[in-house]
Amino acid sequence: MATHMDWPALTHTHPELSFLPSSLRAVTVVHDFDKGETVFRRDARPQAVYFLLTGEVRLVRRSRAGNEVILQRTRRGFFAEASLESGVYHCDAVAARPSKVLRIPLAATREALDNDSTFRRAWIAHLSRELRRARAQGERLALKSAQERILHYLESEGSDGVVTLAVSRKAWAAELGLTHETLYRTLARLEAEGLVIRHGSELRLAKRRAHGVAARS
Template sequence: MDWRTLIASQPALARIPPQLRILAERREIDAGETLFRIGDRVQSVFSVISGEVRLIRRDRNGTEVILQRSHGGFFAEASLGNKTYHCDVVATKKGAVLRFPAKAFRAALDEDANFRDAWMTHLAREVRKLRAQCERLSLHNAADRIVHYIESEGTNGAITLNQSRKDWATELGLTHEALYRALRRLQADGTLYIDGDLVAIAQTN
């Protein structure tokens, strides 16, 4: 993800005040690297520049549970109000993150009304986005989830995917096979128009 796309997807990044921005450190991460673990003190706020990180937790059986996948922008923002992290964070791809000292981040939120506004907007947007996803995952079949996704994440009934279909399938709560087949069906029966990464809902005139 380039810087422009990153800013566009995370307006709060653009409104970081200068005194906080100069404190940011870029950190390269390798696939498999752990950024922090459950119980670690929250001393930093992170933002993904490239690659992918995952917030994970293990249940009592040791099964891994993914809490959040982030390809760009802040992650574990919800931990800013906490003393310690409530999940592990590992990188799944080689990439880079931006690290802001938590103390300075809080201070900036306190002093800069503009930045604070952007941050609260960011949190509110995150809430809405998550609610939309919950709504989507509550749908009982693949076709409905796909259409819902295009309608809520795309524009005018069309979307240009910025991820592999396999990843899209995971986001939709489906196996990749199920997604492929559903797309095929929807294309065959004329519900969807598909061309590479462009997926559009066909107009029923």
């Protein structure tokens, strides 16, 4: 089911959408997807760019053995941006849980990028941030130990060494490529050693660790 959006409320809760011009807001609709429902299928011709408001969408492919390979987990924000320059989708997008997704028509997005320089600059800035995030994720997953991955996340994704998790610890463990048992055990040890301070969903690098990072950079 698709409905039109209350943009003042939407940009208040999702300020990263504030750069969308009025021409795109006028044609954007929101869709609700049940768990397991497909947002788009591999080899289909792209029709839209998507923004996840709530829930989780996974971009997946099937291996030759028939196993599901997760290329990306999205819990908020744009996804399938590459479809702007692609003739077909190269993976399936599937709702991992009930999800609310904005659908922004592809043709209108291309037209706005061609004709609206403010939107074009904002879109380039968005893609640059996503590239930096993808590089950091690649670096993180190349690290061997759970401790290295956790500390790298706090250093690269945090603000002054502070991260407020917007997802469950189990979901964060999956993002780090760890089992949730390994994550919990390693976090407990980092706390005991005074390297990480935890308050609810907030994780903070201890000052001595943060200073050490600054000294090396």
